[in-house]
Amino acid sequence: QVQLQESGPGLVKPSETLSLICTVSGGSISGYYGSWIRQPPGKSPVWIGYIRYSGDTNYNFSLKSRVTMSIDTSKNQFSLKLNSVSTADTAVYYCAIGRAYDSWDYWGQGSLVTVSS
C-alpha cells in the first residue's frame, strides 16, 4: 500500500521560505512523477508543479519564479521550496504521485502551512 506523508513547518514568516518534504512509503518513487498541489482555506486546489524521478520539472507559471522542487530517490522523498512567501501562500499543501505527469494516483493527507508574523 503506497502512502505519502508531507512534513515541514506549519508556520512560516512573511518573506521567508516555505519548505516541505514528501516521503513515499510502501513503494519506490522511481518511475513516478511527484506533484505538489495546494488549497487555500475554503478555496479550490491549485496545481503547483511536478518533478519527475529523473529530476525534470514543470511549474505553474504563476509561481514559477518562487518555486523549486527536488527529488531524492535514495530516500524515496521529493521536496518543495517556495520563497518570498506572503499571507496569500497560506494553504493546505498536498503531495501526490502518478505514473503520468498529469495524474495523481496517490495523495498525502495534506499539511497546513500558515504564513504569519
Add this chain to the structure above:
Amino acid sequence: EIVLTQSPATLSLSPGERATLSCRASQNISPYLAWFQQKPGQAPRLLIYDASNRATGIPARFSGSGSGAVFTLTISSLEPEDFAIYYCQQRSMWPLTFGGGTKVEIK
C-alpha cells in the same frame, strides 16, 4: 490559462435523488477533463478521468459525459457518503487548473 466554471455552486438534494453537476471550460479541452470528490479534512479523490472514464473502485452511480468545453458529472442516486464538494479539473493545457467547485449538501 484555462478557466473552469462550475455550476451550481451549491446543490441541495435528498438521499436517493439524482445530482447533475456542470463544468464549462473557457476553451475546448476535450476529452481531458476529470472530476474529483473532496470531503472535509481529506485530499481530493479522483472519480472520473478523460470526461467519462470511472477511476478504479468508483461506483457505477457516478458517470461523466460531455465534450468540447461543456461537461457533466451525474450521480444517479445519492448515497449518504456522496455529500461533499466536487471539482472538475483539466489537463488539456498547462497549467493544470481546477474549477471553483460544487457543494452537494443534504436538503
